[in-house]
Amino acid sequence: MATSFEKSESNEALRERSEVLSDGDERDEAHYLSGWPLGFLMIALMASSFMLALDNTILATAIPEITSDFNSLNDIGWYGSAYLITQMSLLPTCGRIYTFLNVKYTYISALLIFEIGSIVCAASLNSVALIVGRAIAGGGAAVLVSGAVVIINYCVELKSRALLMGCLSAVYGTASVTGPLIGGVITDNKTLTWRFCFRINLPFGAIAIGLICWTLKKTPPAAKAGLPSKEKIKQLNLLGALFLVAATTCLLLALQWGGIVYHWSDSRVYGCLIGFILLVTVFICLQFRLKGNSTISLHIFQSRTMCAACGFMTFNQLAVVAQIYYWPIYLQSVRNTSARTSGLYTLPLIVSCTICTLSVGWIISCVGYYVPFMWSGAPVLATGSGLFLLITTHAPAWRWVLPQIISGIGYGLCTQIPLLSVQVVLEKADVPTGCVMVLFFQCLGGALATSISQNLFTDTLLRRLGGIDGLHPAAIVEAGARDFRNFIVSDHVLESVIEAFVKALRNVFILAMASAALALLASLMMEWRRLPRKKKGAPTPRGGV
The missing domain is CATH 4.10.860 (DNA Excision Repair, Uvrb; Chain A)
Incomplete structure (x- = not known):
């Protein structure tokens, strides 16, 4: 057990490190943005963030129409996997790119790659071309996801980063949840068709490119910009x-x-x-x-905050994605709503998450402490997941609005904290890689959520349907979340099938609740730290970079 003297010495070391960080920030303040340039930069980053998040979920309601056009039912999984594989696997490498290359031009190049992928998807004449386009877009997304954090790290003072990252998180979360609704509206329009789900990315990308070119007049050099080109390629691994x-x-x-x-x-x-x-x-x-x-600087995982942030992000994302993807199934299969209406009924989750994320970012900017929001967010999210278990076939509106609000608050409280924490504890040269690894585990959590939830849901549903006389379970599952009603004549059988859907969904919400509880355990490993304070008399940032 450490003595009081050792603890005091450790605390003094932490204070000295905070002062060093503050001094470093003061030296970099010549590069920080403020005023209108900062506002336009945030618009650019929010435009690209909205585009990326929308692209993740907008196909949920468009895929059935795509498979009908291409006769490609067996390729459904690849429309999502092709994008996810390139994004997840390239994230660590892309994080290192920003330590070697100019931040501005790297980010713009990634935007162009993503737009090219979107154009290929929109113009695809067959399923293979669509999958290739999704893979190209995923590669661009890998650079963009890490780039927004790096740009904020370079161009915004540490005290203000929590608020701005909260804005990006709010935009990303809103676009992710509203994606299926927007996709359903676009796909149902005979003029736009499902191809507009990809064309919609073009104006957002153009806005982001234009504003970044205008605001980032002179970007600070990358951490390892001075290395020879051959050495840079070698270190990219x-x-x-x-x-x-x-x-x-x-x-x-x-x-x-x-x-x-x-x-x-x-x-x-x-x-x-x-x-x-x-x-x-x-x-x-x-x-x-x-x-x-x-590819990955393994020494960054010597920090227990880094390990805790990655674990927390994985379980936290798993919990919320399981809810986002399977709550609409309850609305469409049990309550018999349309895809568009089920999207509207997710507004309680969207609004509560957005408001809470923005509020937390502002509070952290004022008080400096961020760890308590992880400790409170995970149990609130677990509570919201648990309340979903109480929903029945004919539950009144308040019974399914309340769990969404609580889950949205829980996710909003803690979703930005892992990214913020690694920026505090890591050396400046390791921050891009650290942030990318947190984002990698966030993607991993989302991928695990859809895969594990699908297995739990389908297995339980088939077993429940198998116990209903005169029913072919496989035919009901293949019919989809809404069209299964066309295969059932008896009201008694219909009620039994609907109840089977409810029972199967409960296992998914149990997974979400357990995952949120594991996120809470991971958060207990976090070091108790705060944002470095700005010293009195420090120079104010200029309005340009």
Whole structure:
């Protein structure tokens, strides 16, 4: 056990480190934006954030129409996986790109790549072209996701970052949840068709490119900008990125196939899992061997805050994505609402999450402490998930509005904290990589949520439907969340099928509640820190970069 003297000495060291961080910020304040330039920069980042989040979920209601046009029912999983594989697996490498290359031009190039991918998708004549376009867009998204955090880190003083990151989180969350509603409205329009789900990205990208070119007149040099080009390519470790792409592909294939397309005992499923384990092992060994040139700077995980932030983000995202994806199923299958109406009924979650995220960002900017919001957000999110378990077939409106509000508050309280915490504890050169790793685990949580939830939901639903006389379970599942009513004549059988949907959904909400509880456990590892205070008499930032 540490003595009082050792604790006092440790606290003094922390205070000295905070002062060093503050001094570093003061030296960098010549690069900080304020006033109108800062406002236009945030508009640019919010435009690209809205575009990325919308692209993640807008296809949810458009995919059935796409499969009808291309006769590609078996390719449904790839429309999401192609995007997710390239985004997840390239995130660590893309995080390192910003330590070598100009922040401004790297971000603009990524926007152009994402727009090219969107154009390929919108103009695709077959399913293969659409999948290729999604993969291209995912590669651009990997650079953009990490780029917004890096730009804020370079161009905004630390005290204001929580508020601005809260704005980005609010925009991202709003676009993610409203994506299915917007996709349904667009797809139902005979003039726009599902192709406009990709064309809608073009104006947002154009706005972002124009404003970034105007506001970032002179960007600060990257942390390792002085290295020779050959050394930069070497330190990007493209071989490591290749192994990570392969490992991610194997994992997502196993989770996508297991229990749905093939049995878990099928060699194609456990073969992918074995391949994932082997490839990850090779990837980790490669990181140790390359040391300074590794894709992931493993030394950043010596910080318990870094480990806690990654674990927290994984479980927190798993919990909220499970709710976002499966709550509309309750509305459409149990309450028999349209896709557009089910999107409107998710507004309580959207509004509560947005307001809370913005409020937390402002509060943290004022008080400096951020760890308590992780400790409070996770249990509130778990409570909201638990209240979903009380919903019945004919539950009144307040019974399903209240869980959404509570879940939205819980997620809004803590969603931005992991990214903010790593910026406080890591050295400046490691901040881009640290932020990218947190975002990587956020993507991983979302991927695990959809895969695990799908297995729980489908397995329970098939077992429940199998106990109903005169019913073919597979036909009901294939009919979809709404059209299964066309195959049922008897009201008694219909009530039994609806009840089976309710029981299957409860397992998904149990998963969300358990995941939020695990997020709370991860948050207990966080170091008690605060944002460095700005010293008195420090120079004020200029209005340009």
